[in-house]
Amino acid sequence: MSETVVTMLTNAFSVLVFPGLLFVMIVGLLLAGIDRKVLARMQKRKGPPVLQPFYDFFKLMGKETIIPDAANRRVFLAAPIIGFVSLVVMVVLIPIGGYTPFGITFNADLIVMLYLLTIPAVALIIGGSSSGSPYAGIGISREMVTMMAYELPLVIVLLTVALKVGGGSFCFSLGEISAWQETNGALITHWELIPAAIAFLFVIPAEVGTQPFDVAEAETEICEGPLVEYTGAPLAMFKLNTAIKMFVMTALFTVLFFGNAVATEYLALNALIVVAISAGITVLSMTLAHAVCARLKIEHLFKFYWTVVTALAAISLVLVWCL
Amino acid sequence: MIIVNYIVSVALIALGLFAVCTKKNLIKIVLGLGIIDYGINLMIVSIGYVPGGTAPVYTLSDFANFVSVSFVDPVPQALTLTSIVIGACVDALALSLVIMIYRKYKTVNADEVRRIRG
Amino acid sequence: MMEMFNNYEVVKHFPVIAVMGLFLFAFLIEIFGAKCKIIRNTLTLIATGGAFALILGLIPMVFGEGNVISYWMGDWKPVAGYAIGIGYEVDALSLFFGLLVSGTFFLSSIYSIKYMSRDHHLGHYYTLFLMLSGSVLGLVLTGDIFNMFVMIEIMTFASVALTAFRNKKGIALEAGFKYLILGSIGSSLVLAGIAVLYMQCHTLNMAQISSIIGGAGLNPSLVFAFALMFAGFGVKSYIVPFHTPAADAYMAAPSSISMVFSGMVNKAGVYALIRLTYTIFNAMDIPAVNILLVTLGAITMFIGVTMALAQHDFKRLLAFHSISQIGYVITAIGLGTALGLSSGLFHAMNHTMFKGLLFLCAGAVFYATGTTDLDKLGGLSKRMPKTTICFLIGAFSISGLPPFNGFASKWMIYQSVYAKGVESGNFAYIFATIVALVVSVMTLASFIKVTQAVFFGQLPDKLKDTKEVPFAMRLPMWIMSGLCILSGVFYRFVDVNVLYPVRNAAFGVKNYISSMLGGEAAAAASNVSSEEFFTLWDPKLWLILFAIVLLAVCIVVLLGDKTLGAVRKNKASEESDGKYATFFGGEKSTHSHVAGSDLFWGFKKDFKGYFKFMQGMHSGSVNDYALYVVVGTALIVATMFIFVL
Amino acid sequence: MFKKIIAKSMSKSPWIYHVNTGSCNGCDIELVAVITPRYDAERFGFKLAGTPRHADIVVVSGPITSQSKDRLARTLEQVPEPKVVVSIGSCPQSGNVFKGSYSVEGPLEKYTHVDVAIAGCTPKPEAIIEGLYKAAQILQEKREAMEK
Known part of the structure; x- marks a missing residue:
């Protein structure tokens, strides 16, 4: 009896504190802050404090909530919560440094991850759509096209990793991918996967x-x-979702391309390492691009992803298949 | 010459398909369908044919004399009958649709009967 | 009472009673129900409900004990292993489809009562409806290949007549005509295939044909017959390039009929393909057949979904999605592995549920507003909230969002296709996996378009008075939604209790033959490689997690009502409207509809050439469509001759 | 505790929505200059929002023309509470050189309560930053007042 209580408590802890709700909120907002600070330094500005996203979040929590007449109230309010919850659940599933709170049987699978990743985007789309604004209408169409654009390279990258790790047998489990790298070295050090990593x-x-x-x-x-x-x-929830997505994507990158190769025996240290790598990737992939590029047009964005990025991913896939 | 039957039936099927694919008049398209059916019916009847066969009926004398009879296969003929009936139904339904289409569209040209497309 | 269902001698009459009962009631309705509404509705419900109950009654016998029910019309039992009479043979595969058929028709008949109440000549409608249901049920239960052809023909007639039922609109007639022409070319192909097959085997019983072919192996004539029937059943399941009439017919038919078309009539074609490839020719060990099916499936799903993205009409969009989802099913069953077959069948079942649900929602929208044109609708979620919820469930299911059923089956499909690719070392399967995954996103995209264009967005002034549809129409929608969620969450249960027996039946050809013809004792039912669904995903646990976090968030939000922010739930009466009006950059809010054609132009612009070409190909001309069938058939025959022989 | 954090955050992350009611663009350019690297108002958490729904501070520049009057009123209405209205330049206060024109219906005070008025034609970026900073403090006060 007491064992079940302990299990339930640990489970509740892992969902609500680490690596769940609280941890991911703090880390996500922190990453967003680092992103803004580093961006400002790249532009020779002083920039906002690192805690700025926290201020934004709490400020928005204290503002009035207006539900427009044209909106469908229930969907309008439920959408951000659904997106947030699915992101938190996803973080619980990602094996950070090989840590799986619910055991290997309830580990994440690549395809499940891919589909869970679409839920926050769908929540944003449905929420925007339900607000009844024509601006939102155009926005959701662009969001959807963006999603179609990045989905193709993402799929190819995930299958490439699965092929490399599986090596002739079937392997979709993030836990296995993570564990494989402990013995065979981080995937980022395998040269044929570098194009896939860049695509990611x-x-x-x-x-x-x-x-x-x-x-x-x-x-x-x-x-x-x-x-x-x-x-x-x-x-505020949507802003938080964006911040958490930063952490989820970068943590996914860490698991896919570093895996257990960077893991130690201590959980806290692992979490620290993952957050550090995530911050590095955030700067590398998001801040740098932000500082260098102006916003693309939607058709250019689509073309870019279905040509350049897909080609990078496909090169890796073919290399892994042939070797 | 059973081979002639097969050649003719294939020719009929090809002719029917040609009519369906190229003729612009809806009624001609329906006729094309009919021709395909006839080709297939001819083929099925020919399958059951046995050289020198008789009607597939045993008589008592056959049993009494233990005469070994060779008769044509009756099943294909039953199939053909069914298929002819079905073919007639198809033609009737199609022609009735053509009449209705003519009332609505005032034409039986296949190139003009295409409001649903894309 | 329960003893009855375990008594073989009683149960074996059920299939034939169900089929014949439907045909009988079809004509009874024409005689007694042409004038009186109550008699008509009662007779229809009795017929479809009775058929459903009878088929349900077969479950303990077939799924439970793994028996195969064989029934000879007029008790013409085979003599010396030679089958002459027409036989009905119900194994788990037939029963699986039989359940889907009878269940779908039952729900559709409930829906029809209200939905069709504004039309005239309903006696004819219900007659044709029951004819259709009887023929599809007969098709999946029969064990005789010519009987199958006859059922296909009855199915085609009834479908055509029902498509053209609302003949006040020209498009209904046009769609019916195209459907008839292409449908009968398909039937002719099947008949020609049967003729060639009969020439070789001299029998029409599927079990016997299977045993003869299994003994003698394939020769050119048999390959020719195989190719013809393959193409013919391909026309019936509307795979590309034979899909054109389906898109027209599903759009023009009444929604209650579109539901059964998409739910069952094309699934009947899939059933026939499974029977053809798995049972009759036992051809799933031939790599060329696998590749052919997977290629056709991948092309079908891609073309279906891209055409759907370009549509302006709610129902035509759904029709193209039906085609696309059939592509998934064909891909999965084409693998020839146990996991592939069960994932394909699972997706077929799920497709029946969610696509039926979506067509019913389209019907509800049509019933309430009188149009299905995406450019004229909008903002219905405030007027029809319940329909909106049903639609969202259906849309999320078809786009495969967890934890709905579409996700479970699609996931199995990806897994099986990928596993086959890794095992066989053929890159085509990996490519098919990528196509399937991308098509899934595009499916989501086009349903986002429908959501925005019909249910969200702004409400046009014309539709201000729209009302929610009556309960009799919502009931089948709720049932379907419930099934979508249940089979998604408890997919493991479905997998073990339904799909295992079905796939064992599909692979257990020996068992099928022996229980039909007597002969040697039934082989062990499960000679299938016990390939398991490799699962790391448990939607139940996931839902529990979801609930915990949701609860936590809700508690915070509820507490926050006082401390965190001044969240005001409702507009206070003294406040002006301006605050709650939609933001238009300071302008007064007006109606500005963002929907339909212009929603994904960023995507369409990059594929302008492709879309132009595809829309040109769907020219609407019967001649062109017939030409595609001929060319497709020729290609299939050529492929078979080159690679299978 | 949350109340305190929220109230403090109010002054630390004010988002600005800018309405031009017939300005000569001089003030608009200076407002944009405020967020350039040289002045970098993002230090204080200022951000230009795309829609009044996200805004805390509404910045109005220009004399109120008759064409823009209704639009301004609608936009101000759509900003969620607590909100602060800031006027930039002399035009919204007095009409400046446009005063007396047939199409000018200023000043801004006629339509709404102005919390901070930044004078000058055009005000220097430093002045604008100071004005906005003060507006942020007012925002915090308003939030604290709302709680009572």
Whole structure:
């Protein structure tokens, strides 16, 4: 009896504190802050404090929530929560440094990850759509096209990793991929996977929706797109979702390409390492692109992903298949 | 000459398909369908044919004399009958649709009967 | 009472009673129900409900004990192993499809009562409806290949007549005509194949044909017959390039009929393909057949979904999605592995549920507003909230979002295709996996388009008075939604209790033959390689997790009502409207509809050439469509001759 | 505790929505200059928002023309509470050189309460930053007042 209580408590702890709700909120907002600070330094500005996203979040929580007349109230309010919850659940499933709170049987699978990643985007789309604004209409169409654009290279990268690790047998489990790298070295050190890693780095900003690829939320042309009618707490949730997505994507990169190769015996240290790598990848993939590029047009974005990025991923796939 | 039957039936099927694919008049297309059916019916009947066979009926004298009879296969003929009936139904339904289409569209040209496309 | 279902001598009459009962009631309705609404509805419900109950009654016998029910019309039992009479043979595969058929028709008949109430000549409608249901049920239960052909023909007639039922609109007639022409070319192909097959085997019983072919192996004539029937059943399951009439017919038919078309009539073609490849020719060990099916499936799913993205009409869009999803099913069954077959069948079952649900939603929208044109609709979620929820469930299911059923089956499909690719070392399967995954996103995209264009967005002034549809129409929608969620969450249960027996039946050809013809004792039912679904995903646990986090968030939000922010739930009466109006850059809010054609132009612009070409190919001309069938058949025959022989 | 954090955050992350009511663009350019690397108002958490729904501070520049009057009113209405209105330049306060024109219906005070008025034609970026910073403090006060 007491054992079940302990299990339940540990499970509740892993969902609500680490690596779940609380941890991911703090780390996600921290990553967003680092992104903004580093960006400012790249542009020779002083920039906002690293804690700025926290201020934004709490400020939005304290604002009035307006539900427009044209909106469907239930969907409008439920959408950000659904997106947030599925992101938190996803983080629990990612084996950070080989740590799997619910045991290997409830580990994440590549395809499941791929589909869970679409839920926050769908939540944003449905929420925006339900607000009844034409700006949101255009925004969701762009969001959807962006999603189609990055999905193809993402799929190919995931299958490449699965092929490499499986090596003639079937392997979709993130836990196995992570464990494989402990003995065979991090996947990033295998030269044939480097194009795939680069492709994944390109996928991250589109998935998160940061500057050069934020066509869906272009504030200067379509008034923040799907978010146009959102105020107060739901908007805060969406901002939080974006921040958490940063961590999820970068943590996924860490698991796929570093895996257990960087893991130690201590859980806290592992978490620290993963956060550090995540921050590095954030700077590398999102901040750099943000500082260098202006926002793309949607058709250019689509073309870019289905040609350059897909080609990179496909090169890796073919190399892995042939070797 | 059973081979002639097969050649003719294939020719009929090809002719029917040609009519369906190229003729612009809806009624001609329906006729093309009919021709395909006839080709297939001819083929099925020919399958059951046995050289020198008789009607597939035993008489008592056959049993009494233990005469070994060779008769044509009756099953294909049953199939053909069914298939002819079905073919007639197809033609009737198609022609009735053509009449209705003519009332709505005022034409039986296949190139003009295409409001659903893309 | 329960004893009855375990008594073989009683149970064996059920299939034939179900089929014949439906045909009988079809004509009873024409005689008694032409004038009186109550008699008509009662007779229809009795017939479809009775058929469903009878088929349900077969479950303990077939799924439970793994028996195969064989029934000879007029008790013409085979003599010396030679089958002459027409036989009905129900194994788990037939029963699986039989259940889907009878269940779908039952739900559709409930829906029809209200949905069709504004039309005239309903006696004819229900007659044709029951004819259709009887023929599809007969098709999946029969063990005789010519009987199958006859059922296909009855199915085609009834479908055509029902497609053209609302003949006030020209497009219904046009769609019916195209459907008839292409359908009968397909039937002719099947008949020609049967003729060649009969020439070789001198029998029409599927079990016997199978045993003869299994003994003698393939010769050119048999390959020719195989190719012809393959193409013919391909026309019936509407794989590309034979898909054109389906898109027209599903659009023009009444929604209750579109539901059964998409749910069952094309699934009947899939059933026939499975029977053809697995049972009759036992051809799934031939790599060329696998590759052919997988290629056709991949092409079908891609063309279906891209055409759907370009549509302006709700139902035509759904029709192209039906084609696309059939592509998934064909891909999966084409693998010839146990996991592939069960994933394909699971997806077929799920497709029946969610596509039926979506067509019913389209019907509800049509019933409430009188149009299905995406450019004229919008903002219905405030007027029809319940339909919106049903639609969202269906849309999420078809796009494969967890934890709905579409995800479970699609996931099995990806896994099986990928596993086959890794095992056989053929890159084509890996490519098919990528195509399937990308098509899934595009499916999501086109349903986002529908969501935005019909249910969300702004409400046009014309539709201000729209009302929610009556309960009799919502009931089947709720049932379907419930099934979508249940089979998604408890997919493991479905896998073990339904799909295992079905795939064992499909692979257990020896058992099928012996229980039909007597002969040697039934071989062990499960001679299938016990390939398991490699699962790391448990939707139940995931849902529990989801619930925990949701609860935590909700508690915070509820507490936050006082401390965190001034969240005001409702508009106070003294406040002006301006605050709650949609933001238009300061302008007064007006109606500005973002939907339909212009939603994904960023994507379409990059594929302009492709879309132009594809839309040109769907020219609407019967001649062109017939030409595609001929060319497709020729290609299939050529492929078979080159690679299979 | 949350109340305190929220109130403090109010002054640390004010988002600006800018409305031009017939300005000569001089003030607009200076407002944009405020977020350039040289002045970098993002130090204080300022950010230009794309829609009034996200805004905390509404910045109005220009004399209120009759064409823009209704639009301004609608936009101000759509900003969620607590909100602060800031006017930039002399035009919204007095009409400046446009005063007396047939199409000018200023000043801004006629339509809404102005919390901070930044004078000058055009005000220097430093002045604008100071004005906005003060507006942020007012925002915090308003939030604290709302709680009572």
